[in-house]
Amino acid sequence: MSDLPASVRITEEGPREGFQIATTPVPTADKIALIDALSATGAPRIQVASFVSPKRVPGWADADAVVAGFAPKPGVTYTALWFNPQGLQRALAFKDRLAVYGSITVAASEAFSLKNLNRDRAGQIAAQRENVAEHLAAGVPVSRVSVQAAFGCNFAGDIAPAQAIAAVADAMGLAQETGCAIERISLADTMGWANPLLIERVVGAVRSRWPEQKVSLHLHDTRGLGIANALAGLRMGVADFDAAVGGAGGCPFAGHPGAPGNIATEELVMLCEEMGIATGIDIDALIAAGHLAERVLGRTLPSALLRGGSLTAFRAKARAA
Amino acid sequence: MSDLPASVRITEEGPREGFQIATTPVPTADKIALIDALSATGAPRIQVASFVSPKRVPGWADADAVVAGFAPKPGVTYTALWFNPQGLQRALAFKDRLAVYGSITVAASEAFSLKNLNRDRAGQIAAQRENVAEHLAAGVPVSRVSVQAAFGCNFAGDIAPAQAIAAVADAMGLAQETGCAIERISLADTMGWANPLLIERVVGAVRSRWPEQKVSLHLHDTRGLGIANALAGLRMGVADFDAAVGGAGGCPFAGHPGAPGNIATEELVMLCEEMGIATGIDIDALIAAGHLAERVLGRTLPSALLRGGSLTAFRAKARAA
Numbered sequence: 001m002s003d004l005p006a007s008v009r010i011t012e013e014g015p016r017e018g019f020q021i022a023t024t025p026v027p028t029a030d031k032i033a034l035i036d037a038l039s040a041t042g043a044p045r046i047q048v049a050s051f052v053s054p055k056r057v058p059g060w061a062d063a064d065a066v067v068a069g070f071a072p073k074p075g076v077t078y079t080a081l082w083f084n085p086q087g088l089q090r091a092l093a094f095k096d097r098l099a100v101y102g103s104i105t106v107a108a109s110e111a112f113s114l115k116n117l118n119r120d121r122a123g124q125i126a127a128q129r130e131n132v133a134e135h136l137a138a139g140v141p142v143s144r145v146s147v148q149a150a151f152g153c154n155f156a157g158d159i160a161p162a163q164a165i166a167a168v169a170d171a172m173g174l175a176q177e178t179g180c181a182i183e184r185i186s187l188a189d190t191m192g193w194a195n196p197l198l199i200e201r202v203v204g205a206v207r208s209r210w211p212e213q214k215v216s217l218h219l220h221d222t223r224g225l226g227i228a229n230a231l232a233g234l235r236m237g238v239a240d241f242d243a244a245v246g247g248a249g250g251c252p253f254a255g256h257p258g259a260p261g262n263i264a265t266e267e268l269v270m271l272c273e274e275m276g277i278a279t280g281i282d283i284d285a286l287i288a289a290g291h292l293a294e295r296v297l298g299r300t301l302p303s304a305l306l307r308g309g310s311l312t313a314f315r316a317k318a319r320a321a
Numbered sequence: 322m323s324d325l326p327a328s329v330r331i332t333e334e335g336p337r338e339g340f341q342i343a344t345t346p347v348p349t350a351d352k353i354a355l356i357d358a359l360s361a362t363g364a365p366r367i368q369v370a371s372f373v374s375p376k377r378v379p380g381w382a383d384a385d386a387v388v389a390g391f392a393p394k395p396g397v398t399y400t401a402l403w404f405n406p407q408g409l410q411r412a413l414a415f416k417d418r419l420a421v422y423g424s425i426t427v428a429a430s431e432a433f434s435l436k437n438l439n440r441d442r443a444g445q446i447a448a449q450r451e452n453v454a455e456h457l458a459a460g461v462p463v464s465r466v467s468v469q470a471a472f473g474c475n476f477a478g479d480i481a482p483a484q485a486i487a488a489v490a491d492a493m494g495l496a497q498e499t500g501c502a503i504e505r506i507s508l509a510d511t512m513g514w515a516n517p518l519l520i521e522r523v524v525g526a527v528r529s530r531w532p533e534q535k536v537s538l539h540l541h542d543t544r545g546l547g548i549a550n551a552l553a554g555l556r557m558g559v560a561d562f563d564a565a566v567g568g569a570g571g572c573p574f575a576g577h578p579g580a581p582g583n584i585a586t587e588e589l590v591m592l593c594e595e596m597g598i599a600t601g602i603d604i605d606a607l608i609a610a611g612h613l614a615e616r617v618l619g620r621t622l623p624s625a626l627l628r629g630g631s632l633t634a635f636r637a638k639a640r641a642a
Contacts, residue, residue: 225592275518314476
């Protein structure tokens, strides 16, 4: 009936995404407590911090302390985010607890690139060439291509599939030029413009042109279609997703304050597990972590499942009746 | 690629569903204002009231005044809900402004039927036999079969597709026995248990067994999968959906207070229109009606799209740039 994968790998980005846009300061210990709670859910990968300028993202001024403080759980991969050599060096100080690898990051929308990365399309590639060189010089592999605004943009409007493919091609060309072995192409719906047919078109085009690559989806639920878009990805065989517990997050540079953020990890887990797709994640532990995230962030998160609750207790009660 | 319909018919149930569970009294004039705002969105069908006992559903004690007061818009079909002869008579008093037709309503879950309808499966059919007779005696056609809890139940747990089909068969048998010409089978995920594969299985089984019937889906977003389930329905060719502006609503007898309600009409419209499926509804007028619904109900509704906003203004700005 479809290409549904047997299992998926979800990268939990709640800590990095959630604290990045926190409007009130969150104590370092609370950030660590949330990461440790997420480690206990069975999540295979957790993005724990962003090594960015505290001037640009005040919520991550304590990234080093957070990464030093959480309790790594064996078998879980921890990642972080950075955008410049200073960030890379901060990450490398923790290479015993973080998976440190580089990405070639471009935006399918030139307008968004200008707003978010301060560069036009040619400038993006030039900057990424430097970025790759810095990683390789530090002995860090560059194994991922990441395309922001791959499905549409608040500044540029609709993004045609051909534009998204051109952005991937730019990045793949740079990888070839610099001898980087790319393993994964990540497509981000940074501002919530995707719909299921567009997901099919873009993922299909990427898979056709780069069949040896794994495709990863980073979806936002800005307009309520996030989980439907994830379903479309699953149907195309995508087995790698980013998500954020509670639906925390959102892009601080998307010109769109107040909109819902990433798809909620627990809703993605529910979608997958109910369809027989293994995630390795305990949905009830994850929902508990979502409630912790709400307490830590001091706000109600957009996830419906945090309100509705899982089916586990209802099923147990029905079996016992 | 799929059976996506060219257009869908959405029944806006926000007024009926939303005021049914309102925790503070809403003035009659505000209910009417919301209905009139919804009439202006292009919605083809609006369920405006519930003629139920004010003791059971206090929020609809003023149903008659609301139905007398709204301004019918030519071309829009207005419906209401009732469960007994008193309700039918109240509806018939407004047959100049309401489409009055009967339904045979059963629940796939016996446990839910006991809670919500106070009857077991045999009792449901006996009661529906009386219900049909009352409608036919009043000269009102019975043209719809409606199955509650068709995909799962907070009291009974999982509902196998065969159980849902058995419930439809019970109702269709009664229709045949009483000479009712059924045109539509409505399947309700009353408590938010469905997933896309289950939608496919149940809708597929219904379509195979009753190919002459239209299938309608009434989905709740209790656990965040509502729009993904709607997508699964669209893929199966379903072209008839209920939804509630803002995601208002929820079942007062589902044993589940605080959970999100029906799928949000504006998110369903967004899903459809972005995929080229016509709804006839102006999404920006509908979002404005959603904000009105929030003011009238005095609470933030769960719809992500009410926060994120439509793509219309972004597209216009991008075109102008």
